[in-house]
Amino acid sequence: MSRVIDAVIAYRVIKLLVTPFNKTKAFELGIIDEKGKVLITSKEIKIHPSGATKRAEMRNAYTLLIRFVFNLKRLLGKVGVRGPLGSAAAAAIAFFKEESGEQLSEEAALDIEREVYKYITSEGFEFDLSENYGEPLTEGTYKVKHDIYNDEGEIVINMDESVKFTNTTDTIMGYDIFKHNGVYLTTEDLYV
Numbered sequence: 001m002s003r004v005i006d007a008v009i010a011y012r013v014i015k016l017l018v019t020p021f022n023k024t025k026a027f028e029l030g031i032i033d034e035k036g037k038v039l040i041t042s043k044e045i046k047i048h049p050s051g052a053t054k055r056a057e058m059r060n061a062y063t064l065l066i067r068f069v070f071n072l073k074r075l076l077g078k079v080g081v082r083g084p085l086g087s088a089a090a091a092a093i094a095f096f097k098e099e100s101g102e103q104l105s106e107e108a109a110l111d112i113e114r115e116v117y118k119y120i121t122s123e124g125f126e127f128d129l130s131e132n133y134g135e136p137l138t139e140g141t142y143k144v145k146h147d148i149y150n151d152e153g154e155i156v157i158n159m160d161e162s163v164k165f166t167n168t169t170d171t172i173m174g175y176d177i178f179k180h181n182g183v184y185l186t187t188e189d190l191y192v
Helices: 002-018 042-046 052-061 064-079 084-103 106-122
Strands: 140-144 155-157 162-165 170-172 175-180 183-186
Touching: 002 064, 002 106, 042 052, 064 084, 084 106, 084 170, 084 175, 084 183, 155 183, 162 175
Parallel strands: none
Antiparallel strands: 140 162, 170 175, 175 183
C-alpha cells in the first residue's frame, strides 16, 4: 500500500512541476500570482474572511506538498542553469522532508528526490545524482557566497555573512544539507 501512496506523491510532484502557476487552483483562488509569488500565506488562509467553505477550498489548493513544489519551481526559475540549481532543489527537498515529519516515508522521500532529478534533467540541466557536490565541511565558521532568500523573496542571510557549521542535517541529491537560522544551506552556498 505504501508503494502506491509513494507513487501517487511522486506523480503529483511531477504534475505540479510542469503545470504553469496560472493554470493552478491556487492561482484561480488568488493565493499566488502568475509567477508563483504568494499573495495569501497558509496562516492567512486559516483566518481569511471568505467563509468556512471557501477557506477549506483554499487549504486544499495550497497544501504542504503544493507549497513545496511551488517553492521548488520558483527556486529553479531563479537559479537557471548555473551550479546552484541542484543545491536549491536539495535544500527545498530538505525543507519539505522536515515540514512533512513522520507523514513522509523514507521511500516517498527518495521517490520525490528521483522525480525532481528526472524533471531537472528533462529540462536540459546536466546533473549527476550519483556525484557528491561541494567540499565536505568540518566544524567551523564560513562566509556565504551569495544572498539567501526565503520563500517570500526576502533576504534572510546576506552575502559574506558568517555562518557557523556544526553538522550535516541530510544528504540529498549529492549535496550535504544543513540548517542555519531556519534556512537550509548546502556547501555550495559557502566559501570553503
